[in-house]
Amino acid sequence: MAYGFDTLQIHAGARPDPATGARQTPVYQTTAYVFRDADHAAALFNLQEVGYIYSRLTNPTVAVLQERMATLEGGAGAVCCSSGHAAQIMALFPLMGPGCNVVVSTRLYGGSVTQFSQTIKRFGWSAKFVDIDDADAIRAAIDDDTRAVFCESIANPGGHIADLNAVAKVADEAGLPLIVDNTSATPYLCRPIEHGATLVVHSMTKFLTGNGTVTGGVVVDSGNFNWSASGKFPSLSEPEPAYHGLKFHETFGPLAFTFHGIAVGLRDLGMTLNPQAAHYTLLGIETLSLRMERHCENARKVAGWLEKHPAVDHVTYAGLDSSPYFSRVKDICPRGAGGLFTVALKDGYDACVKLVDSLELFSHVANLGDTRSLIIHSASTTHRQLTPEQQAAAGAEPDVVRISIGIEDADDIIADLDQGLAKATG
Numbered sequence: 001m002a003y004g005f006d007t008l009q010i011h012a013g014a015r016p017d018p019a020t021g022a023r024q025t026p027v028y029q030t031t032a033y034v035f036r037d038a039d040h041a042a043a044l045f046n047l048q049e050v051g052y053i054y055s056r057l058t059n060p061t062v063a064v065l066q067e068r069m070a071t072l073e074g075g076a077g078a079v080c081c082s083s084g085h086a087a088q089i090m091a092l093f094p095l096m097g098p099g100c101n102v103v104v105s106t107r108l109y110g111g112s113v114t115q116f117s118q119t120i121k122r123f124g125w126s127a128k129f130v131d132i133d134d135a136d137a138i139r140a141a142i143d144d145d146t147r148a149v150f151c152e153s154i155a156n157p158g159g160h161i162a163d164l165n166a167v168a169k170v171a172d173e174a175g176l177p178l179i180v181d182n183t184s185a186t187p188y189l190c191r192p193i194e195h196g197a198t199l200v201v202h203s204m205t206k207f208l209t210g211n212g213t214v215t216g217g218v219v220v221d222s223g224n225f226n227w228s229a230s231g232k233f234p235s236l237s238e239p240e241p242a243y244h245g246l247k248f249h250e251t252f253g254p255l256a257f258t259f260h261g262i263a264v265g266l267r268d269l270g271m272t273l274n275p276q277a278a279h280y281t282l283l284g285i286e287t288l289s290l291r292m293e294r295h296c297e298n299a300r301k302v303a304g305w306l307e308k309h310p311a312v313d314h315v316t317y318a319g320l321d322s323s324p325y326f327s328r329v330k331d332i333c334p335r336g337a338g339g340l341f342t343v344a345l346k347d348g349y350d351a352c353v354k355l356v357d358s359l360e361l362f363s364h365v366a367n368l369g370d371t372r373s374l375i376i377h378s379a380s381t382t383h384r385q386l387t388p389e390q391q392a393a394a395g396a397e398p399d400v401v402r403i404s405i406g407i408e409d410a411d412d413i414i415a416d417l418d419q420g421l422a423k424a425t426g
Contacts, residue, residue: 005072005187005188005289006289008068008071008072009068009072009188009285009286009287009288009289010286012067012068012071012072013063013064013065013066013067013068013071014064014068014282025061025064025279025282026060026061027061027275027276027278027279028055028059028060028061028275029275029276030055030059031054031055032053032054032055033051033052033053033054041053046243046244047243047246047251047259047263055272055275056266056267056270056272057262057263057266057267057272058262059275059278060275061275061278061279061282062080062273062275062278064278064282065080065218065273065278065281065282065285066078066079066080066218068282068285069187069202069204069218069220070220070221072187072188072285073182073187073191073192073193073200073220074187074191074193074194074222075193075200075220075221075222075223076221076222076223076224076254076255076258077220077221077223077254077255077257077258077259078218078219078220078221078258079218079219079221079258079261079262079265079266080204080216080217080218080273080278081216081217081218081219081266081271081272081273082215082216082217082271082272082273082274083203083205083215083216083217083271084181084183084201084202084203084204084205084206084215084216084217085111085112085115085203085217086217086269086271087201087202087203087217087218087219088112088115088150088181088201088217089115089120089269089271090201090217090219090261090265090266090269090271091148091179091199091201091219092120092125092147092148092179093235093261093264093265093269094233094235094236094257094260094261094264094265095147095148095177095233095235096120096123096125096147096148097124097125097147097234098123098124098125099124099145100124100125100126100145100146100147101125101126101127101128101143101145101146101147102116102120102125102126102127102128102146102147102148102149102150102179103127103128103130103138103141103142103146103148103149103150104116104127104128104129104130104149104150104151105129105130105131105132105150105151105152105155105162106129106130106131106132106390106393106394107132107151107152107155107158107160107162107393107394107395108151108152108155108156108181108394109152109156109157109181109382109394110378110382110383110384110385110386110394110396111382112181113129113383113385113386113390113394114385114386116129116150117129117390128141128146129393131393132151132162132167133162133163135166135167135169135170138167138170138171139170139173139174142170142174142176146174146176147176147177147232147233148171148176148177148178148179149167149170149171149176149177149178149179150178150179150180150181151164151167151178151179151180151181152180152181152182152183152184153180153181153182153184153185153190153192153332153333154184154185154189154190154318154333154337154338154340155184155394155395156183156184156340156368156402157340157341157342157378157382157383157394157395157396157400157402158316158341158342158394158395158396159184159316159317159318159325159337159338159340159341159342160316160318160325160395161318161325161328161329161332161333161337162180162328162332163328163332164178164180164190164192164195164196164197164332165195165196165331165332167196168195168196168197169196171196171198172196175229175230175232177198177199177225178192178196178197178198178199179197179198179199179200179201180192180197180199180200180201181200181201181202181203182200182201182202183201183202183203183206183207183369184206184207184338184340184368184369185333185338186202186207186208186288186292187200188288188289188292188335189292189296189333189334189335189336189337189338190332190333193220193222193224195332197222198221198222198224198225199219199220199221199222199257200219200220200222201217201218201219201220202217202218202220203215203216203217204216204217204218204281205217205367205369206367206368206369206370207288207291207292207295207339207368207369208281208284208285208288208369209280209281209284209285209369210284210287210288210291210369210370210371211280211284211370211371212365212367212370212371212372213280214276214277214280214281215277216273216277216278216281217271217273219257219261221254221255221257221258221261223253223254223255223257224254225257226249227248227249227256227257228249228250235248235260235264236248236249236256236257236260237249237250240264242264243263248260291371291407292335292336292338292339293335293336294407295336295338295339295405295406295407296319296335296336296337296338296339297336297410298339298405298406298407298408298410298413299317299319299336299337299338299339299340299341299405300317300319300320300336300337301410301414302403302405302410302413302414302417303315303317303319303320303341304320305414305417306343306417307320307322309418309421311345311346311347311351311421311424311425312343312344312345312346312421313344313345313346313399314343314344315341315342315343315344316341316342316343316344316395316400317337317341318333318337318338318341319336319337319338339369339404339405339406340368340369340402340403340404340405341402341403341405342378342395342396342400342401342402342403343400343401343403344397344399344400345399345400345401345421345424345425346425347424347425348398348399349379349398349399351399351424351425352377352398352399352400352401352424353377353380354423354424354425355375355401355420355421355423355424356375356376356377356401358419358420358423358424359375359416359417359420360416360419360420361373361408361412361413361415361416362374362375362403362413362416362417362420363375364376366381366382367404368402368404369404370404370406371406371407372406372408373403373404373405373406373408373413373416374403374404374406375401375402375403375404376401376402377401377402378391378396378400378401378402379391379396379397379398379400380398382396382402383396
């Protein structure tokens with residue numbers, strides 16, 4: 001039977017505990033698991049049997065979350081890890097090698113820009129930044145050493161919605177996987193695999209958990225990419241010495257990336273999600289659709305009010321008729337444009353800082369996707385490490401604040417912004 005999203009967000013991957021009958025997924029707070037016998041242990045270590053060995057690799061609580069995320073995104077499998085940044089490295093790890101590059105959108109979270117422009121150089125990898133709306137620019141950036149294209153479905157901080165169909169077409173023409181960060185949208189608003197994405201990554205810290213309690217990341221594999229077609233992805237297509245010459249794609253087919261992520265990625269990088277964090281995230285996902293509906297409803301109302309405020313220069317929310325990305329909402333995010341956007345103030349940097357300091361209901365934090373409304377001045381915090389040109393390309397100019405709209409009463413959110421703007425702009 002084909003269940004709806006609201007049902008799957010509660011039930012996918014979860015079954016009553018066979019030992020106790022517990023209905024809620026237990027927290028399996030254990031490091032290791034007892035093998036039935038020596039042959040069972042050998043089969044697990046040789047990838048001949050699926051099971052639990054050690055919690056750096058697999059854990060029953062985390063396994064439920066992996067299955068739930070794969071189901072909600074429409075993927076073949078998923079690998080959970082310790083944070084959204086860990087998920088991005090986990091996604092690239094089987095694809096890249098020294099001298100290889102990834103073509104990346106300029107419209108990314110500031111930490112991601114830094115990770116791609118600076119940190120991955122330590123692995124011998126590099127990134128080429130392009131306007132993800134410019135298909136010709138993406139094509140021109142791709143060369144023989146390119147191994148993936150990367151973008152966000154709803155960009156942080158500006159709420160820009162990528163034309164995933166167009167980007168996927170360019171990636172497919174080049175025989176490359178498209179990796180989409182779906183953190184700001186969640187699978188309730190956008191399912192990138194349906195638009196041609198190969199891999200979907202999330203910072204589960206944000207809307208998926210929804211309550212600001214734990215960090216976590218996940219990579220969802222579509223199972224649709226032919227890793228053996230070009231010879232560009234030897235980690236997946238060629239013999240793996242650590243497993244006696246096993247070829248992941250040949251052996252595991254659509255689950256090749258998922259098995260590699262666990263058997264090699266988590267084994268060697270060790271960016272493991274702890275079971276307590278998985279438990280909190282599972283609880284959050286149970287109400288994902290209800291929360292996202294309210295996030296979107298509130299964001300539309302608040303953004304519409306802000307757009308008309310005399311102190312505001314412009315609002316970037318894609319759910320507004322005035323947005324250049326409004327036409328994409330129906331196709332890419334049919335249930336709504338999310339709860340994230342930026343607001344530019346006419347009085348510039350100083351007014352932005354004053355606004356942040358003047359709000360009472362909003363929390364000034366370096367996070368988004370909470371049930372609470374959140375605000376931050378990106379140029380001086382999350383995007384501080386970037387050049388002015390990079391800040392502008394990312395939508396984090398000095399005269400804008402990033403707002404993550406919560407699920408409080410919308411009129412209360414507006415009232416707080418009203419008094420804050422009055423103090424900030426005189």
